[in-house]
Amino acid sequence: MYGLIDCNNFFASCERVFNPSLRNQPIVVLSNNDGCIIARSDEAKAVGIPMGAPVFQMREIIKANNVHVFSSNYILYGDMSNRVMSILAGMVPELEIYSIDEAFLHLDGFSELYKLDDFAHYLIKYVGKSTGIPVCLGIAETKTLAKLANHYAKKNKLLTKGLYVLDSEEKIITLLKTTEIGDVWGIGRRYSKFLMQKGIMTAYDFTQASAGWVRKEMSVVGLRTWKELRGEPCIELDHTPSAKKSICTSRSFGHKLTKLPDIEQAMTYYASACARKLREQESCARVMTVILYTDYFRKDLPQYTPSLTMQLPVASNDTMELTHYAIEGLRKIFKDGYSYKKAGVIVSEIIPQSHVQGNLFDTVNRSKRMRLMNAIDRINETSGRDKVRLASFGFDRHWVNRRDQLSPNYTTNLKEIIVVK
DNA sequence: TCTGGGGTCCTAGGACCC
DNA sequence: TCTGGGGTCCTAGGACCC
Numbered sequence: 001m002y003g004l005i006d007c008n009n010f011f012a013s014c015e016r017v018f019n020p021s022l023r024n025q026p027i028v029v030l031s032n033n034d035g036c037i038i039a040r041s042d043e044a045k046a047v048g049i050p051m052g053a054p055v056f057q058m059r060e061i062i063k064a065n066n067v068h069v070f071s072s073n074y075i076l077y078g079d080m081s082n083r084v085m086s087i088l089a090g091m092v093p094e095l096e097i098y099s100i101d102e103a104f105l106h107l108d109g110f111s112e113l114y115k116l117d118d119f120a121h122y123l124i125k126y127v128g129k130s131t132g133i134p135v136c137l138g139i140a141e142t143k144t145l146a147k148l149a150n151h152y153a154k155k156n157k158l159l160t161k162g163l164y165v166l167d168s169e170e171k172i173i174t175l176l177k178t179t180e181i182g183d184v185w186g187i188g189r190r191y192s193k194f195l196m197q198k199g200i201m202t203a204y205d206f207t208q209a210s211a212g213w214v215r216k217e218m219s220v221v222g223l224r225t226w227k228e229l230r231g232e233p234c235i236e237l238d239h240t241p242s243a244k245k246s247i248c249t250s251r252s253f254g255h256k257l258t259k260l261p262d263i264e265q266a267m268t269y270y271a272s273a274c275a276r277k278l279r280e281q282e283s284c285a286r287v288m289t290v291i292l293y294t295d296y297f298r299k300d301l302p303q304y305t306p307s308l309t310m311q312l313p314v315a316s317n318d319t320m321e322l323t324h325y326a327i328e329g330l331r332k333i334f335k336d337g338y339s340y341k342k343a344g345v346i347v348s349e350i351i352p353q354s355h356v357q358g359n360l361f362d363t364v365n366r367s368k369r370m371r372l373m374n375a376i377d378r379i380n381e382t383s384g385r386d387k388v389r390l391a392s393f394g395f396d397r398h399w400v401n402r403r404d405q406l407s408p409n410y411t412t413n414l415k416e417i418i419v420v421k
Numbered sequence: 422t423c424t425g426g427g428g429t430c431c432t433a434g435g436a437c438c439c
Numbered sequence: 440t441c442t443g444g445g446g447t448c449c450t451a452g453g454a455c456c457c
Contacts, residue, residue: 031425038425054424072425099457188455219431221455248427255422297424344426402423 001116001139001165002237003092003105004146005123007084008134008154010101011039014080015070017132018410018418026067030055033252033401034071071403079411083131091123096237104143106237117165124162140166143235144228147185148175148203176204176229186225191218203229243281243350249273250344253399256295257340263292264327265394270345271319271326272390278317278347279373284356285347286315288322290329293342306333314359315351318369319376322347323390 007013011029016022026043030036037053047065049058055069062069081100089095094106110116120137127135136157138150145166152175153164166172182192184203194217200206206214207229214226224234249270257263267290278285291307308329316322326345356366376388386393408416 033423033425035424052425056423059423102457186455190454219454221431244428246428250426252425295424342425 001107001110001141002143002146002233003107003120003137003139004098004143004150005088005103005105005127005135005137006150006154007081007101008136008157009039009041010081010133011070011072011077012041012044013133014073014077015068015407016041017080019407022068026065027070028055028058028062028067029070029072030405031072033254034404035252038072069405071406073407073409075409075412076407080131080133083411084127084133084135087127087130088123091126094237094239096239097241104146104237107139117163120163120165121161134162136160136162138164138166140172141231142228142233143237144185144225145172145231148179148183151179151183172231173204176207177202179203181206184225184229186221186228191222243283243352244277245350246346246348247274247277247285247350248344248346249277250291250342250346251399251401252342253340254402255398257399258336258338260331260334261394262398263334263340263343264330264392265397266343266399267326267330267345268323268390268392268394269399270343271323272386272393274345274347275317275319275322275373276377278350279353279377282353283350284315284317284353285322286312286349286351287347288312288325288329289346289348290326290333291344291346292330292333292340293344294338295341302338304335304338306335308333314362314364314366315349315356317353318364318366318373319390320369321364323392327392 012027015027015029024043025041026047027041028037028044028049029039031038035054037049037051037055037058040049040051044067047061047067049061049067055062061067077100085095085097085103088103088105092105093108096104098104107116110119116139120139124135124137127133136150136153138146138148138153140146140149149164149166153160153162166175179202181187181195181200181202182189184206187195187206195206200209206226209226211223211226215223227234251266251270253266257266274285287309289307289309291305293305294303295301296303310325310329312321312325322345330343379388380386410416410418
């Protein structure tokens with residue numbers, strides 16, 4: 001059996017753990033730059049705040065219901081996620097960390113179902129007690145069905161106490177019949193619209209379509225979902241997190257930028273972040289893309305979204321080298337007369353650090369630079385991210401995001417640790 | 422005034438090889 | 440008049456996930 005465990009309203013729950021006065025209060029967490037609402041407590045959902053809504057459109061509803069608003073604090077959420085995942089790793093034979101707030105579990109060795117049930121309830125309680133994060137768990141024979149079971153557990157928390165096990169044919173069919181097609185894992189907006197046009201409204205309807213038709217209309221990916229819903233496991237547990245094939249760092253600016261030097265500072269930050277992420281997974285990138293965006297929402301302003309992809313002479317994860325090319329690329333695509341809203345750096349063609357092909361005309365002393373990067377990483381690990389950084393980061397930082405409602409880093413910064421009176 | 426930031430996989434078609 | 444059969448690689452675009 002597969003389990004899918006999922007943290008309830010994860011970011012909102014993280015904000016609550018160290019601030020108990022927020023219990024039973026409506027909370028929302030905002031995206032970068034305090035733009036959109038990306039997490040809501042149950043209470044916030046109940047007053048009608050939709051997922052992904054721009055916060056400025058929600059001002060009245062927020063005020064009327066005393067909704068507490070937080071900027072996103074990924075340092076806190078990342079650390080809380082690690083806590084949850086490490087507890088799970090100690091309790092089940094196999095674990096696949098699927099996202100910051102979700103994990104698939106392999107639940108082998110439970111021959112009798114009542115024991116599985118007991119264990120599952122214990123798991124939920126134990127994670128909650130150890131971390132303060134409430135979780136729900138769905139269990140079934142395939143990952144896709146486990147996702148559905150989890151969804152049901154979450155929607156019916158009082159009834160299920162956070163656990164739903166699909167352990168009989170009747171339960172599976174009932175759940176399939178009451179699940180809208182768009183709620184199935186693997187069926188996104190396009191496919192659900194398409195399927196509904198064909199009269200397929202529920203997950204059950206989908207399982208009744210023919211395999212050939214599904215393969216033809218939705219490729220092998222759709223067919224896998226179809227099989228999984230019918231109880232045939234096709235998507236295995238993937239417990240070794242594989243190295244990323246592309247890494248992207250991009251941000252909206254705090255306000256629009258028109259001058260090249262300001263954007264250069266931001267680019268330095270993005271390229272440095274890409275280099276750091278590459279080093280974290282011990283790989284190097286051969287290709288870099290820089291992108292600039294004007295404000296998509298301002299139809300009245302001239303739009304310009306240039307990008308440039310560059311082949312690096314030698315695959316690299318060196319902050320200085322990647323920054324150099326990012327700035328060089330930026331200077332090529334930058335044009336005066338536009339106000340820019342966002343920029344980003346993507347690195348791709350990623351290879352293991354140990355397999356970098358040299359270049360006859362290379363002038364960089366790579367082993368020396370690698371030692372330098374390692375030293376910088378070590379300092380920044382203990383003294384705070386970007387404590388040692390390139391000067392081209394700048395000091396005026398016109399481009400920084402808005403994060404007006406940031407909570408303390410309760411778990412990662414001694415100066416911001418919780419105070420007990 | 423204000424609108425997020427990451428990723429993966431598959432397919433079709435074109436260009437090329439022998 | 441007749442005009443093969445088998446591949447690979449790359450790219451753009453589209454679908455999905457959190």
